[in-house]
Amino acid sequence: MTSTALRPALLPPHLNPGDRVRFVSPASTPDRELVANGVDLLTGWGLQVELGDHAFDSLGYLAGTDEDRLADLNDAFRDPGVRAVFATRGGKGAYRIADGLDFETVRRDPKPLIGFSDITALHLALWKEAGVVGIHGPSMSWYEPNCGPECAEALRRALMTTDEIVVREDPKELSAALTAGEAATGFLMGGNLDTVRGAIGADLPSLDGGILLIELNHGTGLGMVDRQLTQLMRSGLLEGLRGVALGQVVGYDDAVSNGWTVLDVLRDRLAKLDVPILGGLPIGHGLQPATVPLGTLATIDPAAGTLTVAPGVR
Known part of the structure; x- marks a missing residue:
């Protein structure tokens, strides 16, 4: 593996209105109402939002089985029409599936993964194994008092512009x-x-x-x-x-x-x-x-x- 200090970053294309994006739950189960707020937010940017098949599954503190959570992630990365992958929330469990990501597909067709907290495990794996840039940003369990218009605009600029x-x-x-x-x-x-x-x-x-x-x-x-x-x-x-x-x-x-x-x-x-x-x-x-x-x-x-x-x- 090439040194991470020397390896060039793989930058995904920026998002445009009309692009398809997908919400997945690699860690814990999100609240449906808060996810609906996230759908409304991104739809307002002109994006087409899809939900992973297992986005609302529940198994203890996890959003379903490891196999199903990983399948949703890899399905999103493998679908050439999906241009960004958004985590619905953090919590627990992303670390359990980080080694199962389809790194070859991600290298071939990089797309941004957006999330933070437990999703950090996926960002680290994607960078280490594929050199793909991630986005440390709010989850799509969107709660306006915690993340208002300025927060939303910062996320939009990071994904839909190439501004510093x-x-x-x-x-x-x-x-x-x-x-x-x-x-x-x-x-x-x-x-x-x-x-x-x-x-x-x-x-x-x-x-x-x-x-x-x-x-x-x-x-x-x-x-x-x-x-x-x-x-x-x-x-x-x-x-x-x-x-x-x-x-x-x-x-x-x-x-x-x-x-x-x-x-x-x-x-x-x-x-x-x-x-x-x-x-x-x-x-x-x-x-x-x-x-x-x-x-x-x-x-x-x-x-x-x-x-x-x-x-x-x-």
Whole structure:
């Protein structure tokens, strides 16, 4: 496998009005009413929305069996008329099927996969095995209070234009306190911290020459954050890392251990990497999240407070 630092990214074509797109559920079962909102949103852009056969299946915390969820994904990738694949939600389970993706078809006919959270596992696998750019963006369980018109417009621009994407640091985000260092450039890769950590030894590519994007959601304790970051550092996959783009940190406001907060844990661990950090990015599980490509060239500028990312479509 060619080094991910040197391999050119495969950019899917941008979407146009009239294009067919498909909603699938690679992880947990979505709410039908929220998915209907997502259908309305994309239909308003002139897209033709289809639903995977098993989009509303339910099996414990999964949207049906591994076989059926994987079949929906691969059917969407193999259908030449489908021009983008949208995850209805994250949750749990995408990591169970990431190794079964039809990477040969994806390389031959790249199309964007849009999603975040547990869908991070699929983004990592698609980049590692096929070099295809993904889109870290909101799921199609569309809930307007969490993702309003500005959020929707950012998603539309990322998919239907070839404009450069600029995300600005929000000083109100908890992670803004960790911003430090000089500007750095590299390919952007990552997503949900727990899912990135879980991909070690399987779907996580080398981040030599990359900018690591991480966001945290509803913590299970400060020790877990410590464990996740330490595992990443010991994996060897962060050697040659050029910077960290730190998104939203959700659910840790009241987490304190012997005077330490989540910021203390992040500061302690990330300092060992000795790379620039741009925090405060509105990317992740918080309100009004931005949309960014994964796999294209990005620059973090801590002094300016900006993350600039090359388009994820051509």
